[in-house]
Amino acid sequence: TKDMGKSLTQVATQPDVSRETDYFLSHIGNVKTIDDFLKDYRLYSYAMKAYGLSDMTYAKAFMRKVLTEGVANKNTFANKLTDTRYREFATAFNFAALGSNATKTVQATTGTATHYVTQTMEQKAGDQNEGLRLALYFTRKASTVTTAYQVLADKALTQV
Known part of the structure; x- marks a missing residue:
């Protein structure tokens, strides 16, 4: 915890994390629609874990609604939910506003990868303490x- 950057780098270079991150970064740019995103289980579950939503990976219809409505105004589904993780997810993968370019933003690519590494580090640390x-x-x-x-x-x- 004294050198967070070093700790994150160590986690990012672990074979399982590195393999999943490489897959995500090389394939996320090919996703054009919400359906494409939800069909590729590896991409979808990676993104869900990155935003701390891995326990909701099974709820594809729920997440479809979050992604379809986006976060453009206060009445959207994600903005009405008390859990801000859904709003963060909808902001990162903003299909409602950006359409087929939603998966090409920095937040959707490297931002999600950074969140994934951080979540993995927290989870592995929690296994020990x-x-x-x-x-x-x-x-x-x-x-x-x-x-x-x-x-x-x-x-x-x-x-x-």
Whole structure:
């Protein structure tokens, strides 16, 4: 935790993480529609894990609605959900606003890869020490917290 960049590099070079990241970066640019995205399970599950949504990978209809409506106004599905991870996901893969170019943005490509490595590092740290996982999560999320309700709504932040 003293040298976060070094830790992230170590995780990124692990064979399983490297292989999945290479696949994601080489194939995400070929995705033109939401259907293409949801059909490629490796791409879709990689992106879901990157944004901390791996427990919702099975809910393709739910995620289709999140991606279809986007985040253009406050009445969209993603903006109505209390969990901000869906809004982050819809922002990164903004098919509603960008159409077939949604998967070519920096946020959708390298941004997602960075999130994936960070999530993997937190998960692997948590396998050894739950306190370390919580500390890494807190370090990542603390700067985005603006109200006490956000802390109360996030189980991990509440635990910290």
